[in-house]
Amino acid sequence: MLKPVMILSTAAALVTAALLPLTGSTPAAASTGTAQITGAAQTIAGFGASGAWWVNDLAHFGTTAQKQAADLLFTSSGIQLSQYRYNIGGGGTGVSVAARAPQTFLNADGSYDWTRDPGGRAFLGYAAADGVPDLIGFVNSAPASMTSNGQSCGGSLGTGQESAYGSYLATVAAHFAAQGTAFDEISPMNEPDNSFSSCGQEGMTVAPAARAGVINAVGSALASAGLSTKVIADESSQTTQLLSEAPTWLADATAPGHVSAIAHHTYDFPSGSQLEQVGALGATNGKPVWATEICCQVSGGGYGQQYDPTITGALTLVNSLYNDLAYGNDSAFQWWTALSSELGCDPTASGSCATSVNSHGWNDGLIYYDPNYATDGNQTLYPTKRFYALGQYSKFVRPGAVRYAVAGSLSGVQTLAFRQNNAWTIVAANTNTSSTSLALNAGSGTLTPTASYRTSATESLAPVSAPNVSGSTLTATLPAQSVTTYVLSSAGQPGSTAPTGQTxxxxxxxxxxxxxxxxxxxxxxxxxxxxxxxxxxxxxxxxxxxxxxxxxxxxxxxxxxxxxxxxxxxxxxxxxxxxxxxxxxxxxxxxxxxxxxxxxxxxxxxxxxxxxxxxxxxxxxxxxxxxxxx
Structure with a gap:
């Protein structure tokens, strides 16, 4: 994962990488000015974030503060994430940042100590208790005894360690399944293209030619343990790496059979055509594709240092989500980390710290907490507009919803349409600096609005007025820089009133x-x-x-x-x-x-x-x- 510790080695290249413009690419405009829902695309697996690192701090928070964080992330009183990534730690051997050195359950003698990682276990338990549908275990590094350099960073998975590594992960998965927190998927190599040699965090490389062996070892061990847990792979840092390297393991005779989704990160901030090539990789291999990590964009640009809790910063997340789903046909979107202490300022010294932009923090979290909590006792949580913007999707678009393509949205309006339980969920982000009209033909009989919510500069998942509806067409005015979700029941099936005979x-x-x-x-x-x-x-x-x-x-x-x-x-x-x-x-x-x-x-x-x-x-x-x- 390309996080603050990676600036010296990667930021120079990434800062120059451009996001697709927030105004959107040239749309396929409808002559009537009304956007049109067209054909069914991908089935949604979920929206999520990871529990890496911050859980080590929140292990020291009081139960009330912990429960507040869990409620914000996992329940309907918050943003109700449908996926949660639990970091299976490698022990942090050699890692220089203590908060980023997660404990491993594996002892030197081969036994296991299940009392370790109290913060990680606590929030995995909260996620399971709150009914998060999809729990994912992901690994940055194998235990140090299995790496090439005896550390949790800077090396690679050791030669001949595949079987031992598979058995280790199956043991961890079986333990949690017995506790009622079964993993639906395990990712055994997170960003295997990067060893994180600076050792500011855990990481290990796995060469493309070795990845099939890892997948087979882990998948076979999970099956032998009687678990239904599948593998996701290979979580390359950039889509260009995925496209060039994943075909190696996808060509293996058995590895793809263990894999439920092709997972990728988007730290190259890919164009629409690059994302379409990711979708093609999934299509030709019969696998859904998942966007499993992104963070740390400077507002409106590429990777860099900034803390922006405002709606402007939120729209960078929205832009990534929209591009991944609408161009890449990704079935899942997972932000890097749920919480972060990288405020870049002291919230106890400045009342505007948590709500103002600065160049010292990082846009890596959805919610922030005081980095000095241990000395000043401040356990306040600070949600950003990014948190609420993700909630515009995660609360209302649940696993199993089908995305339908939308043609003809006006420039700067990023419209996604989802169908589930005879209802449409329309999420429209207006990235323009002025209000913009939305007109959308759902093509499915008479629509009836049932819920409408918005996040903007002045609103945070706030109930708003329903759109105007005439038959199967809705119209509304979207405020500048806002994300609006409309839920509408439908009297007809998709296509029942769709336009015919178009050029x-x-x-x-x-x-x-x-x-x-x-x-x-x-x-x-x-x-x-x-x-x-x-x-x-x-x-x-x-x-x-x-x-x-x-x-x-x-x-x-x-x-x-x-x-x-x-x-x-x-x-x-x-x-x-x-x-x-x-x-x-x-x-x-x-x-x-x-x-x-x-x-x-x-x-x-x-x-x-x-x-x-x-x-x-x-x-x-x-x-x-x-x-x-x-």
Whole structure:
């Protein structure tokens, strides 16, 4: 994890890395000015944060303060996180920062001392008691006896230690399962690309070629212990590393069978097309992708030192969350750490410390506490706007909800739509500095607002007025720099009132997606052609994610030819059959990816002329891969 201790080695590169602009990428605008919910995308696993490090401090807090922190994180009186990451400590041997040296349960003689890590165990217990659906155990370093240098940092997992490491993690998992706090997943190598040689925290490297062995050892040991716990991997620091390194272990004969999700961090602050490539990695390997760590952005930019508890700082989290879900099709979003002491100021000396921006602290936590608690006795908790902004998603979008793609949001409005229990949850972030209108067609019969909440400069998960509703369309005004959640029941199923017969126009060419010669034969490859209003240019984006042409009994589906997943796969029309190669996801910048391959709908060779053929190609952000829907 790229945390404050890593500045000297990584910050210079990361500070220059840019987030996608908070105003959003160019949207696939609808001609009516009304955004449209299109096809089903990913199923949501949850929203969470980690319990690393701060639990060592909160072990010394009173029960009342501990319970307040747990309530804020895990219950409906707070933000009701649906995922919690418990740090399985490696003992902190060699770690220079005491608070970042978690205890290990493993004794030198091979026995276990389950009384260790009192803070970590306490908050894992709170999470389980409060009904957090998904508990994850993650490891920064194996116990020192299993590392190459006999320390909890600066080395790698020792040669030949895979089996012992697997047995160790299975023993830990079995113990907690017996206590009623079973892990749903274990991540055995958090950021295995980094040894954290500065030793400000735990860390160990695992070479890409060795990762399959670790996954197999841990997965097999968990299964042998009779546990249902699965592995998530490999939690690379950057998406570029994941894309280049994860295929090595994904190609192993058995490792993918132990893995329930491909996990990644986003400390390269990836573009939309890079995130779409992460989604493609998941699609071609039949695994959901999870964004399992991010933090520490300077407001509106890349990685750096800053403490910003305001709505401006909150929108950096929102921007990451939106990009991960809307471009990468991530099923989970996990902020780095739930609590932090990195205020950068003394809250007992300054009444504005916890609410003002400074350049000395870090944007690594959702909630903060006094770093001098041990001497001044201050156990006050200080929630940030970042905390409340995450709650706009975590409280209302629960595991099992299905995200539906949204096309046509206005610039600066980041709209996510989720469907669960015959209701829509719409979360709209207005990143603009002025109020902006939201108009959204849900395409599912009459809507009835049931709950509306907002976080802004002046509101914190506050109830607000319901949106205006006419049939299946809602309209509202979003205040500047705000995040608003609308929950609406629906009288119809998705797609029951969706627009039909729309054109998909290439941004680079200005020409329409077209079935040449109005042919109807299966296997006819699509092309670009001057827009002419013909039925062969009229497409319907269905709720299932298919894109159909001709309608009625003659309808044909947009199809990745013969289920191909390689770049260059022909895009044709074919009898609709429910295959993943006939499902498509529309992204906010107008790119359209195939559910089977994760590749983009592409005008071949960046062509713009009539007759340019259409294929699937690696997403790259080109205008030949962006489409407007009208």
């Amino acid at each position: 998909l126009t290439g941004v680079g060419s200005g020409r329409c997606l077209d079935v040449p010669g109005s042919k109807t034969a299966n296997g006819t490859q699509l092309d670009l052609w001057t827009c002419n209003g013909g039925s062969n240019q009229a497409f319907t984006l269905t709720a299932s994610g298919t894109i159909t042409v001709y309608g009625g009994g003659s309808a044909k589906c947009l199809d990745g030819y013969q289920g191909g997943t390689a770049a260059g796969t022909v895009v044709d029309i074919y009898t609709c059959n429910g295959g993943a190669n006939q499902r498509w996801v529309v992204h906010p910048d107008g790119t359209v990816t195939n559910a089977a391959s994760g590749l983009c709908l592409d005008a071949t060779g960046q062509g713009t002329a009539n007759g340019t053929l259409i294929e699937e190609w690696t997403c790259n952000g080109g205008t030949n891969q962006r489409w407007t829907l009208a």
